[in-house]
Amino acid sequence: MKETKEKILSIENLVIKFSLRGKVLTAIRDVSLDLYKGESLAIVGESGSGKSVLMKSIMGLLDKNGYIAQGKILYQEKDLAQFKTEKDWLKIRGKEIAMVTQDPMTSLNPLKNIGKQIEEAVVLHQGLKGKEAYEKVLQLLRDVGIQDPERRYKQYPHEFSGGMRQRIVIAIAIACNPKILICDEPTTALDVTIQAQILNLLKTLQEKYQLTTIYITHDLGVVAKVADRVAVMYAGDVIEFGKTDEIFFNAKHPYTWALISALPQLGEKGKELYSIKGTPPNLFKEIKGDAFAPRNPYALKIDFVETPPYFKVSDTHFAKTWLMHPNAPKVEPPEVLKKFFEEGRLYAHGG
Numbered sequence: 001m002k003e004t005k006e007k008i009l010s011i012e013n014l015v016i017k018f019s020l021r022g023k024v025l026t027a028i029r030d031v032s033l034d035l036y037k038g039e040s041l042a043i044v045g046e047s048g049s050g051k052s053v054l055m056k057s058i059m060g061l062l063d064k065n066g067y068i069a070q071g072k073i074l075y076q077e078k079d080l081a082q083f084k085t086e087k088d089w090l091k092i093r094g095k096e097i098a099m100v101t102q103d104p105m106t107s108l109n110p111l112k113n114i115g116k117q118i119e120e121a122v123v124l125h126q127g128l129k130g131k132e133a134y135e136k137v138l139q140l141l142r143d144v145g146i147q148d149p150e151r152r153y154k155q156y157p158h159e160f161s162g163g164m165r166q167r168i169v170i171a172i173a174i175a176c177n178p179k180i181l182i183c184d185e186p187t188t189a190l191d192v193t194i195q196a197q198i199l200n201l202l203k204t205l206q207e208k209y210q211l212t213t214i215y216i217t218h219d220l221g222v223v224a225k226v227a228d229r230v231a232v233m234y235a236g237d238v239i240e241f242g243k244t245d246e247i248f249f250n251a252k253h254p255y256t257w258a259l260i261s262a263l264p265q266l267g268e269k270g271k272e273l274y275s276i277k278g279t280p281p282n283l284f285k286e287i288k289g290d291a292f293a294p295r296n297p298y299a300l301k302i303d304f305v306e307t308p309p310y311f312k313v314s315d316t317h318f319a320k321t322w323l324m325h326p327n328a329p330k331v332e333p334p335e336v337l338k339k340f341f342e343e344g345r346l347y348a349h350g351g
C-alpha cells in the first residue's frame with residue numbers, strides 16, 4: 001500500500017436489506033471498511049457474498065427493493081447513506097466515483113460512435129468544448145492504448161474487440177476525472193492475455209491519474225496482480241482484511257484458507273482442484289455465530305453460538321475468527337497451504 005494513510009471513504013456498520021416477496025434478505029451485515037487515498041483494494045468472495053451490493057451502495061445504484069437499514073458511508077464529510085434523491089447522487093456518481101463493469105456492451109451505446117460517447121463525458125465533467133474536447137478524447141484514447149485515435153474516434157462499439165471495448169469504457173470512466181474507480185470483475189469476460197493487458201492498463205492509469213481503485217473479483221489471480229490490500233467477504237460480512245501479502249501468505253480465517261486452496265496454482269497434478277464444500281447460508285434467516293461455521297472443518301463450538309470479533313494479526317491485518325482467540329486450540333492451515341505460505345513469505349520478502 002502507498003504510505004499515505006489518509007482515508008478517502010469510510011463505511012461504518014453498514015446493513016443493507018432487500019424486500020422480496022414479503023420477506024427480507026440481509027445482503028450486507030454490519031460491514032465497516034476504510035478506503036485509503038491512492039490505494040488499490042480488492043474485495044473478494046464467492047458469488048452472493050455481497051461484493052456488488054456493497055459497491056452499488058456507494059454509487060447509489062441499489063436495486064429499487066434494496067435499502068440501507070443502518071450505518072454510514074462517509075465521503076468528503078458527507079454521509080452517502082443519507083442520500084435520498086437522484087440529484088444528490090449525480091454529484092457523486094461518475095464525477096467522484098466511477099465504475100467499470102464486466103460487460104462493456106451494457107455501458108456503451110451501440111448507435112453512437114465511440115468518440116462522441118467519450119466526448120460527452122469530457123464535455124459534462126471537464127467542461128471542455130469543440131476542438132479542446134476533441135483533442136482530449138484523442139488523448140484519452142491514446143492513454144487507454146488505442147492506436148490511430150482519429151480513425152477509431154468515428155467507429156462504433158461493434159467494430160471493436162471485447163478487450164478494446166473495455167478500454168473505451170475505461171476511457172469514459174477516466175474522462176469524468178473520478179477520485180475513486182470501482183472495477184467490477186473488469187476482466188472476467190476476456191481471455192487470459194487480454195486480461196493481463198487490461199489489468200496493466202488499469203495499474204498505469206491509477207498512477208497517472210492518482211486514482212483510488214476498488215476491484216471486485218472472485219479471481220485471486222487478479223488480486224495478486226493489482227491489489228495493495230484485500231478484504232474477504234463471506235455472507236455479507238468482511239471476515240478478514242489485510243495487505244495482499246498478509247492475506248495470501250498469512251491468512252487466518254478458514255474461509256480465506258479455502259479460497260486460496262482453490263487457486264489453480266495450488267492444484268496438484270492429476271488431482272481435482274480444491275473446491276469449498278457446502279453452500280453459503282440463507283440470507284433470509286438470521287445468522288448465528290460465524291456464518292462459515294457449517295462449512296468449516298475447523299469450526300469450534302463457539303462458532304455456532306457467537307459471532308467472532310475482529311482479532312488483530314498486525315496493524316494492518318484483522319481476521320474475524322475464534323481460532324485467533326488466545327484460548328483457542330492451535331490449528332494449522334491445510335498442508336498444501338502451509339507450503340504455499342512458507343514459499344510465498346520468502347518470495348514476498350525478497351529472500
Ligand SMILES: Nc1ncnc2c1ncn2[C@@H]1O[C@H](COP(=O)(O)OP(=O)(O)OP(=O)(O)O)[C@@H](O)[C@H]1O
Pocket residue numbers: 018019020025027045046047048049050051052053054063064065066218283
Ligand atoms: N435486488 C435484489 N433483491 C433481492 N436480493 C438481492 C438483490 N440484489 C442482490 N441480492 C442478494 O444479495 C446478495 C449479495 O449479492 P451480490 O450481487 O452483492 O453478490 P456478489 O458477491 O457480488 O456475487 P457475484 O460475484 O455473483 O456478483 C445475494 O444473496 C443476492 O441474491
